[in-house]
Amino acid sequence: MNDWIIHLIxxxxxxxxFVLMVLENVFPPIPSELIMGMGGIAVAHGSMRFWPLLFxxxxxxxxxxxxxxxxxxRFGYQRLKPIVGRWGRWLTMDWxxxxxATAFFQRHGQWVVFAMRFSPFLRTMISLPAGLAHMRHGRxxxxxxxxxxxWNTLLIHGGRLVAQYLSAFEDVIGYAVLGLTGLFVVWYLWRVITWRPRD
Structure with a gap:
């Protein structure tokens, strides 16, 4: 099973x-922890190299x-609000x-963009208020x-450690990865089905 997942990677x-990481940050439900962690396992197997994977x-x-x-x-508050209202269910967020997130960004300043990369829930959300505040693009x-x-360095090294210390249980790792992916998909679908706007 693990060999099959590594083969897909x-x-x-x-x-x-690259495509998976773009999608993970635009639209749920597959998390970067899973993508880069499996990439780390591929590095341990010798099928990928650390620096290109990190980049x-x-x-x-x-x-x-x-x-x-x-x-x-580009859209600003007024034009963005109806978009969030229309697509909020699929994004599992409302206005x-x-x-x-905007209040959080304003309270903690622009450095929060860096710090929130380590938060599973806010790392993508914080990009929106940064844009609404017209933070400089280069910054x-x-x-x-x-x-x-x-964050990705930690995830890759985590995947390498998993491959190193649990090499005797590679089949278990493969099933665990599929199970976790299934759980994330179920969690996302549950969020979509039960989502209710607050305003």
Whole structure:
């Protein structure tokens, strides 16, 4: 089972990792922890190299976050609100979430873009208020890339450790990865089905 998952990663290669990381930051439900963790296992198996994997994963994270940043920067509050109202169910957020993230961004300053890369729930959400606040594009991209690089480094090393210490249980790892992916998909679908706007 684990060999099959590694084979999928190898087939997609670095381009596949890049696309997955872009999508993970634009639209749920597959988390970067799973993508880059499996990439780390591929590094341990010798089918990927650390530095190219880190670069494409970080570039994908940055681009995915930049999509949300551009939405906020180009649309502004008035034009963005109806979009969130219409697509909020699929994004599992409403305007109240945007306002909370904006207040958080304003309270803690632009460095929060870097710091939130380590938060599973706020790392993508914070890009929207950064755009709404018209943060400088270069500064946003730099902070996002730097934060994502640190986080992805930890995830890759985590995957390598898993491969090293649990090599005797590779089949179990494969089933666990599929199980976790299934749980994330179920969680996302549950959020979509039970989602109710607050305003």
């Amino acid at each position: 190898e087939q997609g290669g670095y381009a596949g990792i 494409v994963g970080t570039a994908g994270s940055t681009l995915g976050n930049y999509v949300w940043f551009l939405l906020g920067d 109240h979430d945007v306002e909370r 946003f991209l730099l902070f996002t890339f730097a934060g994502a690089a640190v």
